[in-house]
Amino acid sequence: MNLLLKLLVTFGSSASIGFGVWHFFVPRAWKWYSYMDPAATELAVAVRAINVFFSLSLVLFGLMNILFIFGGRANRYSLIVLLAATCILWLTRLSFQIIYPQGSINPALQYGMLAAFAVVTLCYLIALGLILFQKVVV
Numbered sequence: 594m595n596l597l598l599k600l601l602v603t604f605g606s607s608a609s610i611g612f613g614v615w616h617f618f619v620p621r622a623w624k625w626y627s628y629m630d631p632a633a634t635e636l637a638v639a640v641r642a643i644n645v646f647f648s649l650s651l652v653l654f655g656l657m658n659i660l661f662i663f664g665g666r667a668n669r670y671s672l673i674v675l676l677a678a679t680c681i682l683w684l685t686r687l688s689f690q691i692i693y694p695q696g697s698i699n700p701a702l703q704y705g706m707l708a709a710f711a712v713v714t715l716c717y718l719i720a721l722g723l724i725l726f727q728k729v730v731v
Contacts, residue, residue, distance in 0.1 A: 595723060595727075597723065598662065598720050598723050598724065599662055599663070601716040601717070601719055601720040601723075602658050602659065602662045602676075602716070602717070602720050603659060603662070604713075604716050605655075605658070605679075605683075605713050605716030605717045605720070606654075606655040606656070606658040606659045607655065608655075608709070608712070608713045608716075609651045609652070609654055609655035609658075609679075609683075609713065610651065610652050610655035610656065612651050612713075613647075613648045613649065613650070613651030613652035613653075613655065614648070614652060616644065616647060616648040616651065617644075617645070617648045619644065620640070620641065620644055625640060626640075650682075654675075654678075654679050654682065657675060658675060658676070658679060658717075661675055669724060672724055673721065673724055673725065676717060676720055676721040676724065677721060679717050680714070680717045680718055680721055683710065683713055683714040683717055684714055684718075686710050686714075687707075687710040687711055687714045690706055690707050690710050691707065694706075694707070
């Protein structure tokens with residue numbers, strides 16, 4: 594399989610896994626629950642559930658992409674479907690960072706997140722493009 598494809602997916606997936614693992618610890622590190630009314634227990638439970646689901650999704654998508662690229666058993670169609678789903682997720686995250694930026698309290702954080710999300714998104718988009726348009730042998 595194309596070395597560039599493997600490098601792009603490995604980098605993007607490593608970043609996805611890293612963001613996912615890091616995000617498990619974000620609520621405590623940023624004291625999310627201190628911003629909520631203590632009586633809003635259902636809200637705290639919902640935020641916790643969404644964060645765990647989001648974090649685990651990033652880790653699992655990253656792992657699946659690596660397994661599909663390096664496993665030697667995936668076909669072209671399965672790679673396209675998985676990479677397309679991953680691209681949609683990262684394009685959504687990148688769009689949200691552009692439209693509703695997080696980290697705006699610190700410009701370095703805000704634009705650092707934007708740059709990181711853009712790089713990961715580009716890795717996956719270029720990898721998908723390689724498979725779609727250059728007929729990379731799987």
